[in-house]
Amino acid sequence: MKKILLLFPIFLLLMACGKNNDVKCDNAQLTICNTTETDMVVFGWDSDQMEDTLFPGECTVKDFGEVDISYDMFGNETNRQTTVHRFITKSGTYLYEMENCVKWIFAPSGYVDITHCLNGVFDADQGEYDVDCGGVCPPCKNIKVPCESTLKEDEIDWNNGADDDLTYSFHYVDDSKMRIKFSFYFGQELIIKIPVQQLPKTNRKFIIGSNFSNAEMVYYNRFEYLTPHAGEFLYFVSTGEGIGKFEFCDLKFTGALTTKIGTGSLSFEE
Incomplete structure (x- = not known):
């Protein structure tokens, strides 16, 4: 009888421990x-398409569905119902199986330095669409053209006249830049090269220049080629999938013989 009394509390303890280890949610x-x-952090869940991001201070929450894990009084697992999901970054793939109802962890890898997104400068060479936004930075809320209220559709308004008889346009991609040519009456042409392989899906600002991350522009007036000053801006305003307008404000184009200042809005469709 004494042995039974001694074993009974141990039996109750084992039952309690087994019950407390069960997980059900x-x-x-x-x-x-x-x-x-x-x-x-650039990542994806269960897909090699890493299209999601975690900026500093952000979290992602993944639903794992039902979890039901049971143990007997001796701690042996008697039932397991769980799911496994993949957390994928550029640095590796991580498999997670939930054995608790709630769990919190640090992102394991895939970190990208975004210091340039915090410096108050338009870093086009880092893929920004405007100051500290776009590309790997937070999305741009609203990129507006400064002279939007004075723009005329499909026209370049020069300081000494206007080009408003757009006859055709075409484009091709060369060395990761899209080249677009707009032709006007009497042989005038405007060629734009932007550092993308397809039209942006959102509004975007480009810095005019000659390196790989800049937009390039050349205007031909039948006598000479004129180019705008480096450091000025060209805007692309998206109006749909593969559709948009190239717009610019008071750009100063300079050639060997002529200087022209133009404001323009030119529609284009891929």
């Missing part, structure tokens, strides 16, 4: 957070 959730101050 309708929807387990895994939270992965980026706690850095200047790095971004």
Whole structure:
């Protein structure tokens, strides 16, 4: 009888431990957070298409569905119902199986330095669409053309006249730049090269220049070629999938013989 009395509390303890180890919930959730101050995480869930981002201070929450894990009184697993999901970054793939209803972890890898997104400068060479936004930075809220209210559709308004008889346009991609030619009456042409392989889906600002990340512009007036000053801006305003307008304000085009200042809005469709 004494042996039974001694074993009975142990039996109750084993039953309690086994019961406490059980995990059962309708929807387990895994939270992965980026706690850095200047790095971004590029990732994807269950897909090699890494199209999601975690900026500093942001988290992603993944639903894992039902979790049901049971143990007997001796701690042996008697039932397991879980799911496994992949967290994929450029640095590796991580498999997670939830054994709790709620779990929080640091992002394991895939960090990208986004210091340039915080410096108050338009870093076009870093892929920004405007100051500290676009590309790997947070999305741009609203990129507007400064002279929007004075623009005329499909026209370049020069300081000494206007080009308003657009006859055709065409484009091709060369060395990761899209080249577009607009032709006007009497042989005038405007050629624009932008550092993309397809038209942007959102509004975007380009810096005019000659390196790989800049937009290039050349205007031909039948006598000479004129180019705008480097450091000025060209805007692309998206009006739909593969459709948009190239717009610019008071650009000063200079050639060997002529200087022209123009403001323009030119529609284009891929």
